[in-house]
Amino acid sequence: MFDQLKAAFGKAKCRVGAHDGEWTYVADGECGMRMVCRRCGVPQTRTTHRYGDWRYTGADDDCAASRTCRRCSHAEHRDRHEFGSPVYVRDGSCEVMKVCQRCGEEDRGLYFREHQFEAAYLDEHIDSVEASDLHRIPNHWNLRKCDAAVLCVRCGALKEKGEVTVLAAHLWSDWRPGRRGGSARVCRRCGKNEARRPGADED
Ligand SMILES: [Zn+2]
Ligand SMILES: [Zn+2]
Ligand SMILES: [Zn+2]
Numbered sequence: 715m716f717d718q719l720k721a722a723f724g725k726a727k728c729r730v731g732a733h734d735g736e737w738t739y740v741a742d743g744e745c746g747m748r749m750v751c752r753r754c755g756v757p758q759t760r761t762t763h764r765y766g767d768w769r770y771t772g773a774d775d776d777c778a779a780s781r782t783c784r785r786c787s788h789a790e791h792r793d794r795h796e797f798g799s800p801v802y803v804r805d806g807s808c809e810v811m812k813v814c815q816r817c818g819e820e821d822r823g824l825y826f827r828e829h830q831f832e833a834a835y836l837d838e839h840i841d842s843v844e845a846s847d848l849h850r851i852p853n854h855w856n857l858r859k860c861d862a863a864v865l866c867v868r869c870g871a872l873k874e875k876g877e878v879t880v881l882a883a884h885l886w887s888d889w890r891p892g893r894r895g896g897s898a899r900v901c902r903r904c905g906k907n908e909a910r911r912p913g914a915d916e917d
């Protein structure tokens with residue numbers, strides 16, 4: 715029973731081209747190979763070159779390269795660029811590219827786009843936010859100086875998809891003695907004052 719099952723599976727594999735056998739080269743100096751399937755007996759052929767390493771064929775700033783088959787001398791030609799790490803295309807944009815260190819070829823693509831999302835003060839970045847995105851920032855026409863949100867500090871892209879979360883990020887001074895025995899602190903950025911009654915917990 716098991717052997718029958720195995721044979722049935724074997725036939726199915728042969729039908730989809732997954733034959734079973736040893737590939738051998740037909741002749742010296744040629745790359746044609748032949749295999750006779752152990753299961754179905756049908757001979758198969760293919761060509762498999764044995765290439766050496768790629769070598770540049772032109773000047774130092776030319777990326778044309780070739781490699782040669784050690785068996786049949788068949789040569790394959792291709793540009794072999796040596797791209798460096800991604801770099802930004804320009805300031806104020808997050809589009810990045812890779813530049814070939816030999817010939818200067820630029821490889822660009824949306825798949826390389828990398829934003830630098832950070833919590834940032836909106837008054838410093840609102841000008842770089844796309845006009846079509848502004849409506850997603852609550853009160854964008856009347857921002858307070860310390861309002862902050864997470865956005866890309868290079869291009870102004872907003873991280874959140876819908877309405878953006880805006881938080882007041884004050885740069886508070888230490889608490890100092892204030893009026894009537896309480897304490898007070900002031901924001902070093904926007905000048906906002908905050909007072910605390912006597913005996914309230916420190917934060
Ligand atoms: Zn077969
Ligand atoms: Zn060959
Ligand atoms: Zn190149």
Ligand SMILES: [Zn+2]
Binds near residue numbers: 807828868869870
């Ligand atoms: Zn960006």
Ligand SMILES: [Zn+2]
Binds near residue numbers: 904906
């Ligand atoms: Zn403030």
